[in-house]
Amino acid sequence: MPFRFSHLCQLLESLEEIERHDPPLLRDARRDKVQKTVVAWFRVHRRTIEAPGTDRVALLSSLFPERRTDRVYLLQAPRLSQAIARGLELRSDKLATLDRFKSPGNGDLGDCLARVLKVHDAEPRLGYVSVEEVDAVLQDIASKVRFSSPTVCARKSLSNDSPGHLLAVIIRRLKSFEAKWLVRMILKDYAPVVLDQQHVLRCFHFLLPALLKFQDTFEAAMHLIKGPLAEFPSNPDPRSQVIFRKQAAGLLRPQIGVKVGRPSFHKAHSLKDCLRTVGSRKWAIERKYDGEYCEIHVDLAKGQDCIQIFSKSGKDSTQDRQGVHGSIREALRSFLGTDADSQVHEHEHLMIVYFDVLMVDEDITMRQPHKERRDRLRDLIAKKRGRAMTAEWKVVDFAQVTAERTLVEQFACALYDRCEGLILKLSDAPYFPLDNTGEWRGFVKLKADYMIDMGNDRDVADFAVVGGSYDAQQALKTGLQNISWTTFHLGCLVNKEAVLRFQAKPSFRVVEVIHQEHCIPKPDLEALNRLGKLRQETDNLHREFDLCPVRYPIPPMGVVFRRPFVVEVLGSGYVKPPNQDFFMLRHPRVIKLHLDLNGFDKPIVKATDTGVAPGSVYSATSNLG
Template identity: 40%
Template sequence: MPFLFSYVCNLLQALDDNQRTKTGLKPTANIIQQWFTKHRSLLNRGDHNDAALLSALFPEKRTDRVFRYGLKRLERTIGRGLGLGMTRKEELGRHEDAQWGMDLAECVERILRDTPNADPISPVTVEEIDDLLHDIASHCHFSSPAVRSFPPSSTPKNREEVLGNIYTRFSPRDAKWFTRLFLKNYQPVILDQQLVYRHYHPRLPLILKVRDDFVDAGRILASHKRERTVTERDEFAKHLQPKLGVKVGRQHWIKGRSLKQCLQIGYGRMSCEEKYDGEYCQIHIDLTKGYDCIQIFSKSGKDSTKDRKALHERNPWEHLMIVYYDILMVDDESLLAVKHSERHQRLREIATEVKGRSMLVQRQTIDCSRPSAETDLRRAFAKCITNRGEGLVLKPDTTYFNFGPSWGNSGSIAIKLKKEYIREFGDVGDFAVVGARYDPTKAKSYGFPNIKWTHFYIACLGNKEEVLRFGEQPEFVVTNVVELNETQMRAFMTTIQPVAVNPNDNKAFSSRVEEGVDSRKTPTTIFSEPPTRQCRVLDSEIPDGKQDTL
């Protein structure tokens, strides 16, 4: 039986309203539990589409689907679908102006409140939305191969029309949440994944650990509900096996804030491994597929095999290198229930190291039960810093996953220890805040109105000597973009009132944004008298041209 999208909106709106209320705040868990209790009969039906509902609850998890719709394109599509005139289209574009304090979703909601859709509204189901989004994503070459293999059911023009026309069937509230679903960001509402999974079905958290894919997990869950051959949790966990082509979920990670804390969390023999500055990936190899036997999943879960084919060395003397950390399955044998030390031994037997091309992770074993454990960890961390390493990772000698009923047991928790996680590390320097830009979606994450900027461009002075000696115009180099938490944002708005000008009107200084900073976005506002702020510099070596600060 179809599941109405308005039911999902009921949950999202209840959580949103609860966050905004000043009295009578309810625990989020209670709201979620009540919602699932109300809809339990629908969820338990044999014909219920689990993947469609989970995709609607967590659209950001569907990294396999790429729509390639920016805000402006979506805005135009909505305007055409609703048949808006020029004045209404201008109202729809207010999300770009910080003075209105609205994102695109709220602009749509406001327009439909003023001019509601005609009654009766044909209800939209999550299954219908799932089909539409899958069809749109199947035509984008950035989507995963599995999505792109979906048989085309429409032309580009028809897809635009269907996406725009679906807005004519929404209430103002539902149109708001669908817009955020399409943009894969429900902020200011953030659903706790593990909490929702547990309420959805007791076995779903286990399934998604091993098969981190809503479509595949939905199939397993449907089969389990239908057959009920295995009911006990431990027995069910034993039946779960990794599957080639479906990403295995990542272990639970926490940040180590001190050496002492790491040893308090850890226990027994811990693998102390170097953390390398690189890109995490999970590689599946199916030798039955011949040349196309390799499949690469990125940290987000997306099948990035095609993306990675374009990787190459810039110079003949440079080599891409792979570092092997773990092994989770060999042939049809799952190693998820095997201890870390045994998995590493299997990895040593299988992997071939080629100098400059591939290697096993550098590691040592630290026994947390020994009196020398803190000294051993301190020496390992000191060596890492001296060698300009990124940090350490501590892994217990236990199974890859803790299949217990909660995360509370530290059995399979990996600990990341980096310089920036420890407050005492790093040098403090003064940097200039040369400009900012406004992101309406990010602005909704703050619990107060009148946000003017959300992303701040941090720069160092590239010609300090010339400025001080000869009075030349400052030349700033933007090295980073920062987002403030709620406390920092309140302090910035209260104590700092920078002179903001349009970038085209800025005559006070010149600036350039380093390549790779903020995904090629640029400031929409320049602070002609840049405020300075102290930042902790954690890099042990600053590249040429970036060493000067104000």
């Protein structure tokens, strides 16, 4: 029989109660309670989960909606609110309750919808809603959005109903707390609940974490579990798991057209941390290039459409990366036998950097040591200057006394050549271990902006915080009560001399926004929210100073701070925003709030201010590797 959606919601509701426990639980106690709750839930529902009538792909997609990058709904909170309101035909008073998520202190859209529907909880329902029904509706909505993957779009339904109508049919059969979790599922964010992915996957099936590294989609992983791995139990004892893993490793092979997972990365926070992590074994030091990760599949049986490209998130980006198709064909010309596509402008094109090979014909090279894979890659790729190359690398034996000096020299050279840093990979290890022996064999990432011992050599700049805005989903992730702003707008003064000499009205250009999640330390976030209430201006956002318009998307701000704060911002190099005449930090995050400074003396960052010559920061080419 199908799996009840209410069972999933009860798990999420229990986990939310743990996260919102008053007083808050200590971190270890909270983690322990969460894990026990998840284990107990799987024990209760194990038989139903493994029943023939349960769509386990739909259940996994419901547990981890953020992994379904192939589905695009175009339903962020404001638009989703409108769709639900139209579908449910809400009266004005209920519509006002639903829209309260836009204001601080009212929870997210899911909370507000639960308040609207709570009065109907006692009413009888026409049967239960299953996970499979919900998944089918979300598939239907995503199939009509052109940004969804080709596979999703190919499975279009015959229904012409709007998303609001499709969701309303489901919501009317749900209780209020279940509707809350449906909304969060559509938004692909269960905050404040954050499921421990590895733990939940192991509870689902002990092989599932490893299988998703091997074939990074739920469909492919479940195909393996139902096929060659069908004889393996889902939750054997620990001793049996070791035996079963080794047996399973020999039964697996990659599938063309299904993305392979990525090994885990350790971010080294200093050279000492890096040396401590690598120990005394041989590691390949490989340059990390500034660009976008992609995984390329080539299926010669498909003729001219033989190339398929996946992004880091797993989304099919074949059409988005048409610019490198010609370089791929030429680099692999000994296999494809075609000429590279011509470019419109010879001085402006993408370049692709190859750094690994996971499978060639019937040879599963991902099982081979890194050194052997690189030798195979060298034989495959035909390099072309400015178009296609292989990543530079060097094997270092860290048992040697000269290893530390070699690492420092390689890191310095990489930074001098404007690479992002280094990636260290065990020379004798496979791409990732399928037998999961327990020994960590991932990669070590060495970047200047990660390392606390780089001092002034990191890319740091001060910016004025000119305003803020609120996002209900972001607010749930902070763990803070009564938070007013989750996103802050960074500005630079464009008329510093006029302000200092003639007391002119300050004019700021907004150059970036920073969200609280992973980018603002919690103490600084608290301070900005507490002190910002004394400086906020909502009635006339331009009364105190001018805000120059920008020509690239930046979310609107809800308040302006009459006296801007100053924050020290760390980034990983400088980039030039589209159609702008200044450079901005890449991947900015706040590292310090300066309460002793004001934002009226922070000029806009020009190329010459950063010590960077105009046009030299990868303005002509974008490396993909």
